[in-house]
Amino acid sequence: MDGEAFRRDGHRLVEWVAEYLDEVERHPVRSRARPGEVFAALPPAAPEHPEPFEQVLSDLDRIVVPGLTHWQHPSFFAYFPANSSYASILAELVTAGLGVNGFSWVTSPAATELEQVMCEWMRELLGLPGRFSFEQEGGGVIQDSASSSTLVAVVAARERAIAAGAEPSRLVAFASEEAHASVQKAMHVAGFAPGALRAIPTDPSFALDADRLRDALVVARHAGQVPFLTIATSGTTSSLAFDPLDALAELAAEHGMWLHVDAAMAGVAALCPEHRFVLDGVARVDSWATNPHKWMGAQFDCALLYVADRAALTAALSTEPAYLASAEAGRVVDYRNWQIPLGRRFRALKLWFLLRLEGAEAVRAMLRRHVAWASELASWVDADSHLELVERPRLNLVCLRHRDGPHATDALVEAANATGRALFTRTVLGGVPTLRFCVGARTTERRHVEAGFALLARLAAEGAGRRAVGARGRPGEAAPHGTGVGKIGGCERPGGVETGDQGREA
Ligand SMILES: *Cc1c(COP(=O)(O)O)cnc(C)c1O
Secondary structure: OOHHHHHHHHHHHHHHHHHHHHOHHHOOOOOOOOOOHHHHHOOOOOOOOOOOHHHHHHHHHHHHHHHOOOOOOOOEOOOOOOOOOHHHHHHHHHHHHHOOOOOOHHHOHHHHHHHHHHHHHHHHHHOOOHHHOOOOOOEEEEEOOHHHHHHHHHHHHHHHHHHOOOOHHHEEEEEEOOOOHHHHHHHHHOOOOHHHEEEEOEOOOOOEOHHHHHHHHHHHHHOOOEEEEEEEEEOOOOOOOEOOHHHHHHHHHHHOOEEEEEOOOHHHHHHOHHHHHHHOOHHHOOEEEEOHHHHHOOOOOOEEEEEOOHHHHHHHHOOOOHHHOOOOEOOEOOHHHHOOOOOOOOOHHHHHHHHHHOOHHHHHHHHHHHHHHHHHHHHHHHHOOOEEEOOOOEOOEEEEEEOOOHHHHHHHHHHHHHOOOOEOEEEEEOOEEEEEEEOOOOOOOHHHHHHHHHHHHHHHHHHHHHHHHHOOOOOOOOOOOOOOOOOOOOOOOOOOOEEOOOOOOO
16 A cells, blocks of 8 residues: 555545444444354465555444444443544554654654643643642553552552562551442452452442441451552442542541542543542542543543652552663653553544544533533432332432342343344442443433333333232242352452452441
8 A cells, every 4th residue: 555545545444434424323222243243254374466446445434333332323222322522533543654652752752742742731620639740749641540540559569569668578558348340450460369359348338437447457456467558449330439538538648658549431421621529539539530531521541640649650560771862861761661552653643633623522422411410310219119229329420220120130131232223331349230321422312211221120020010910929029148258359269359348247
């Protein structure tokens, strides 16, 4: 492919992407592909000679698109949003076209300094404290994922504790039972034994119970262990619960622990001053992470991580082989020392394009629409005779159940997703199956939320009707009682995580 073909086919590809997005609603939200179907439709070996662009394009339509679950679909209410704004799509094209690897300042000064400025812009827009600024001892970086942000926080916290004299084998970390599964994975990858991560029970709102953490810290100290890290969540995956950062910061200060905050989805809500409660207590945390690649519109990968003490992060992750030495080292930011891999994409362009071509106010307007619709949705659920709210809705997430019990909820999720007209996620809260209805796609309009609710209400009524006919005389379905102890992120790995609760009646 030469420059001329690139120009010609590139224009057609932009048309193709624009058309896909124009018509995304026409697809079933969840792919109907069966396992192995896409695999079998592809040739077993790579071509030796060029094929026409038309053929590649037609295979995109014929093989790839039917094998997709459409995350940009307006009725995608599953997991979390993965918004891909037009502006950020263009930025990705620039990133690919420039093809730079900005692992050190000297390998492309603009890649590093634009990223620094984007972190400062976002810090201001979000209302984050000045201690996360390059002007002070902190700074921001764009990682590939919140998982990576958690992993580097774990490693930085560990190295800080060891440098302060802690015995590595005695280190223990804490997170709530509702923390994301990536917390468990980060500890595992960082080389900790399963018992080094303690799962702290939550309060009735599914937020980390700070009193239980206080107790677990006493138990750990008595056992001769060294608490070095607490990972709090601001907006848990299952229910968007907010751990009490103020209380956790108290305990972190008392025990010399690093306090990391995972605000992967909900953090960007702080762009709206009226939602700044998501930052309560942030002034005293050591690191804080959110993903513009979820709700905000800078598509994957774009994960912001802020640290209050950038030297603690780079001390843990710096390597200085001869072939990476540069005259500017020490006077500039070398982002390779802020992350796990060496190589890094020019991700800052996505935020730069998004903020300049759309403006922060457009992003706020979208977040506000979603929050307003989620709150309307919650009132509809509340008024429905077959559905009920599990939790008062927070921001853009509504958690609901079928009033007939856990099996009815499971059946409802299955039936709704099978229609292809909307997509929801099943989770488990307090041991009971729950349907998550996450309003966050850039393309969603109010009518899609209405239709999503109507679908659930209809299926819930039909299910209840069938059960009334089919189950005469049968006792009500019993809720399975999950202990909720010893698990993080809903991981079905019994014994994988220690409960921080030993020696105490559950
Ligand atoms: C989505 C999410 C993650 C994982 O994000 P990645 O960027 O895919 O690693 C972690 N924690 C929370 C709270 C999330 O919402």
